[in-house]
Amino acid sequence: MKTDPHTLRQKEALAQYNKLRQRKPSIIILGRLCAYFLTGRIWRSQSEMALALGVSKPHVTRMLHAATIPDEVIHTFGDVYRISFAIAEKLVKLEKRTGRQRLRDSAAILGARPDLDVHTILAALATGLPVPTDRTVVRLTRYNEENYIRLYSPQLSRISSDVPRLEKAINAVLGAVL
Known part of the structure; x- marks a missing residue:
């Protein structure tokens, strides 16, 4: 038996x-x-x-x-089904890097954003910066034969003093999506 x-x-x-x-x-x-x-x-x-x-x-x-994903972060995606296992893992990494409270605060500032793709939401959560509007502030380009990224901006004179912060933001975004 x-x-x-x-x-x-x-x-x-x-x-x-x-x-x-x-x-x-x-x-x-x-x-x-x-x-x-x-x-x-x-x-x-x-x-x-x-x-x-x-x-x-x-x-x-x-x-x-x-x-473990905080409710505020889930709300930011607009629909719980937009969060895949891959996105959840990125959110866990992001939380470890930024802290739970900062992640929750960034999500609360963003509010529900079903209009944005998930990678844009991740970038905004990672940087704590508002989502850019439709107007182009910068454009990044990489050419195959080069090992660096070029930044183009019609407002370069306005953002040049902010290059260190811009570099940190780009690294935070890349860290969140890679």
Whole structure:
């Protein structure tokens, strides 16, 4: 006779997870459910939970990372489904670099921005700078034979004193999207 290794609480949690998966929830919702499973001690570790749910441990880790994204940041994207695992990982890196409160503050300043693509939102969250308007302030160009980027701007005289801050902003954006 084969014995079932799952407790009643684990069976109920597994049924809840499977029912939720059928509704195709966002990774945020799935992640929060998995976080609840761990904090509620339904499973003792991510490895145990991954085995029971039939997913890999890295998949569980990605879901748990998604669960940590602050509500203000989720609101900025306008739709929870716009946040993929890749975007969630970038947000986790960004939070480690800037701090949770600064990330939340930047998101609160941006507000809901479903009109922007996700990389523009990431850049704004990374720099804390407002989203540029439609008018071109700078244009960056890289030629194949060159190992550097050229910056062109009709307002170069106005921004030249701000080059160090501009460099930091570009590095922050690149760090957030790479």
